[in-house]
Each structure stands twice: as structure tokens, then as C-alpha cells.
Amino acid sequence: MTSASPWIPVALSADIEAGTSAGTLVNGEERVVWRDDKGEIHVWEDRCPHRGMRMSFGFVRGDHIACLYHGWRYDTGGQCRYIPAHPDLDVPQTIKVPTFAATERAGIIWMAPEGADAAALSTLHETAEAVRSLYLALSTNAALLAVTGAPPEGYSPVPGAPDTVTLQGNNATVLIAAQPRDTSRTALHITVSGNSSAATRRTLALWAIDLRNRLEAQTSEAA
Numbered sequence: 001m002t003s004a005s006p007w008i009p010v011a012l013s014a015d016i017e018a019g020t021s022a023g024t025l026v027n028g029e030e031r032v033v034w035r036d037d038k039g040e041i042h043v044w045e046d047r048c049p050h051r052g053m054r055m056s057f058g059f060v061r062g063d064h065i066a067c068l069y070h071g072w073r074y075d076t077g078g079q080c081r082y083i084p085a086h087p088d089l090d091v092p093q094t095i096k097v098p099t100f101a102a103t104e105r106a107g108i109i110w111m112a113p114e115g116a117d118a119a120a121l122s123t124l125h126e127t128a129e130a131v132r133s134l135y136l137a138l139s140t141n142a143a144l145l146a147v148t149g150a151p152p153e154g155y156s157p158v159p160g161a162p163d164t165v166t167l168q169g170n171n172a173t174v175l176i177a178a179q180p181r182d183t184s185r186t187a188l189h190i191t192v193s194g195n196s197s198a199a200t201r202r203t204l205a206l207w208a209i210d211l212r213n214r215l216e217a218q219t220s221e222a223a
């Protein structure tokens, strides 16, 4: 959602359980998405300020992440609170991981610059069931065009937010939100609301896999 909203989708909510983290790429930059023990979601730069280890390799322990390399611990605000090699040190406020605003809407985790207003996402359904994420070797525009050009049978595109495709059909609303991993790679996060039965989700997941296979076949034919 780059043109009208600062919010970028980074993962399916269902894929980041409490106490876990995952690294991802957003516009070529490494980010860590993690969920604390209270269920709150966080998105940070994926780099420890000490020696640059990826935070996504670390361990979520309650309400903080401990870096894999030397165990420095960071609270939910990204502030380092404890350095094992110097247990009595009052850690300087300057040792902090850059953080982003993070929220969840329509079954998807979204990030934006700190201070962004989540009202920009209010047109989306509040909750939705996960279908799957699809990773494509295409630019964001090309990936969204491929979706609208070949929607699942019985579903039609309807106007929606920028950098997303909304499909309606079979008493369901399907949201396909595009995460620009870099200029030539895109992740599509797919959720469904309304008729979100297991059969509907399975049909949509099979459509997504078929779409990816067809796009990959086209790419190898062109090579």
C-alpha cells in the first residue's frame, strides 16, 4: 500500500505465533517480525546494534529478544536492557534497534514508519482466515496484474486499496496484499473472510499454487 497508505504487509498473522520471530525482506531491507508472549506483534530492523547479527536468529523470551551471538537482550521498544558480559551495566539508551509501527488487520501483519495512523487500513475486514503466502519472482505490479488477469473461478476483482487485490465470489471476500521484497520479488499474502470454510481456503490455496506454477513455467519458457 505504497501510494495512498504507508502500510506494507509483511506476513500472515497465523504464521507468527507467540514467542516466535521471522526474518523478511521489504523493499530490499531486512526486517524481523516477532510476537511477544502477550501476543503483541513487532517489526524491527533485522540487525543487532552490537555486531550486526540478524535479530531473527535470536530467541524470543517473554517480552524481549535475546540476540543469538552474545545474548544482548532488547525489550519491546527495541531498547537494549541487558548485556550478559556486563550484568551490572546500566545499558546506554543509545543501544537500540530501529523499530517500525506494526499492526494486524484482515489476518495480515502490516508495518509502517513509526507514528503512522492505522486508520488507513480501516477499509479492510477486521479479521480474516489465512489462505497462504505466495512468493513470486515478479515486481509488485506484475504480481498484482497476474492475479487480476487470472482470478480463481467464481471470483471477480472489485475496487480495493492500492497494492492489494480484493476478489469477491462464493459469499467470500479474498484479500491479496503485496509485499515488495525487492524490485523483482514479491510476496502475496492471501486471506479470506465471509465464507472462509476449510474447503474455500483449500480451493484458494490450490489456485495460488497453480498460478505460481504457471508463472514460473512462463518465465522458464521465456529464458
Ligand code: FES
Pocket: 048, 049, 050, 051, 052, 053, 067, 068, 069, 070, 071, 072
Ligand atoms: S551481535 Fe548481537 S549481541 Fe553481539
